[in-house]
Amino acid sequence: MPDALNPSATAALGAWAARVRANREQAERVREGEPAKDFYAPVASMFRADPRRTDEAALDALRSLVQPGERWVDIGAGGGRYTLPLALLAGEVIAVEPSNGMLNVLREGMAEYSIANIRILQSLWPMPAAPVAEVALISHIGYDIEEIGPFLDAMEAAATRLCVAVLLAKSPPYLAEPFWPPIHGEPRAPLPALPEFLSLLLARGKLFEVKLTYRAPGLYSVPEAPLDWLYQQLFIGRDTPKGRELARLAAGHVTGRDGRWALSWEPVAVGIVTWTP
Numbered sequence: 001m002p003d004a005l006n007p008s009a010t011a012a013l014g015a016w017a018a019r020v021r022a023n024r025e026q027a028e029r030v031r032e033g034e035p036a037k038d039f040y041a042p043v044a045s046m047f048r049a050d051p052r053r054t055d056e057a058a059l060d061a062l063r064s065l066v067q068p069g070e071r072w073v074d075i076g077a078g079g080g081r082y083t084l085p086l087a088l089l090a091g092e093v094i095a096v097e098p099s100n101g102m103l104n105v106l107r108e109g110m111a112e113y114s115i116a117n118i119r120i121l122q123s124l125w126p127m128p129a130a131p132v133a134e135v136a137l138i139s140h141i142g143y144d145i146e147e148i149g150p151f152l153d154a155m156e157a158a159a160t161r162l163c164v165a166v167l168l169a170k171s172p173p174y175l176a177e178p179f180w181p182p183i184h185g186e187p188r189a190p191l192p193a194l195p196e197f198l199s200l201l202l203a204r205g206k207l208f209e210v211k212l213t214y215r216a217p218g219l220y221s222v223p224e225a226p227l228d229w230l231y232q233q234l235f236i237g238r239d240t241p242k243g244r245e246l247a248r249l250a251a252g253h254v255t256g257r258d259g260r261w262a263l264s265w266e267p268v269a270v271g272i273v274t275w276t277p
Contacts, residue, residue, distance in 0.1 A: 012203035013149045016196060020146040022189040030184050031235040032242065048105050051084035051113055057213035058166055059085055061272045062137075065164060066090050071133035073158050075125045076141035079105030080118075082166070086137075087118050094119045094131045126154035135159055136277070139166035143191040148200065156277040163277050167194040169269035175217060176233035182249060183234055183242050194271040201275060208275040214267040219260045226254045226263050 007015070053059070062082060066072070069091040077083045077095035079102050087093040095118055097103055103122060110118055121131065136159035145151050156163055168174075171191035180188040192200075201208050220226055227250050236242045253263050 007199070007203050009149075009203045009205070012200045016148050016192050016200055017146045019190065019192050019196075020144055020148075023144065023191050024146070026186075026189045027235050032237045032240055048079055048109060049081050049084075051080075051088055051109070051115065053085070056215065058215060058270045058272055061211050061213060062086060062164070062166070063089060065135070065162065065274065067134070067161075070135065070161070072135045072137055073131050073133040075136060075138045075155060075158075077106060077120075078102045078139075080109045082137065082139050083118060084109050084113060084115055087115050090117070092117050092119060092133075094121060094133060096121045096123055096125055096127065096131075098122060098124045126150055130154055130158050132158055132160065134161040135164060136162075137164045137166070140168065140172060142167065142197065143171045143193060149204075152204070159277040161277075163275050165197065165271075165273040167197055167271050167273065169194045169271065173233045174268075175263045176230055179230060179234060179246060179249060183236065183246055194269070194273075197273065198271075201273070206275045208273050210274075211272045213270050213272065215270050217262055217264045217266065217268055219262050221260065223254060223256060223261045226250065226261055230263075 059082065063085065066086060066089040068089070071092045071094065072086055072090050073094040073096060074083045074086070075096050077097040078099075080095065083093050083095045083106060095106060097106065097120070103120060106118070106120065110116070121127070136155045138155065142148060142151065142165065171193040173188070173191070177188040177190070180186065198208070198210065218226070218229065227247060230246055230250055231238055231243060234242075234246060236246060250263075254261055255265070257265070
């Protein structure tokens with residue numbers, strides 16, 4: 001009989017893949033219109049951040065892991081939310097990112113803050129001729145990667161000292177999940193997140209350390225932005241019956257404080273997971 005408290009790597013990988021597959025197939029079934037060629041381009045500007053900021057506990061934890069002069073590879077670097085601040089401490093950061101929209105934001109940040117020790121590789125991961133560095137980092141990716149086994153294999157092969165993963169206790173679209181039943185008539189198929197990732201590492205024979213921090217949920221500079229994010233997460237258009245109903249429902253959930261707007265103000269747990277490759 002399978003042991004639920006000690007699953008095999010095969011069972012854990014299969015369970016992860018099943019969640020991701022169910023989530024993707026559901027999105028494909030309810031989607032209005034054609035999928036965007038660059039899913040992250042419309043929201044890339046949300047990933048712009050000051051690399052010298054001191055108000056993010058997860059970033060402070062990452063900074064404490066950097067050894068002077070070493071190389072990091074940031075897999076799924078996005079707009080450089082962590083790439084840029086880490087480059088201020090490391091010898092070099094290799095940013096691997098497939099999205100043009102995200103890379104435009106990263107390049108703008110490099111120019112704005114005069115940070116030159118970032119090498120950009122535009123690619124999906126795993127990638128051919130992958131770089132090797134002392135540390136391999138993933139931050140807020142992996143949730144929707146069905147073939148997570150080869151992904152982690154390549155990550156561990158790319159690191160000589162340490163692997164680091166930054167993941168939410170709930171997958172990033174969790175604030176959109178309550179809107180699925182009234183809009184689509186069914187609950188959202190959830191993606192795996194930090195708890196499942198830890199189970200997966202154990203099943204793969206990896207011991208790890210976890211530092212828990214907390215962060216505010218998504219905050220936006222204009223009141224329309226949370227609704228734009230919801231349109232994307234529910235895969236519907238603005239000027240459709242579902243889009244208009246979503247706007248009506250969201251109006252009672254978006255609130256503002258000190259010039260920022262959000263769907264929720266409740267902090268969410270973030271885990272900084274480290275293990276030896």
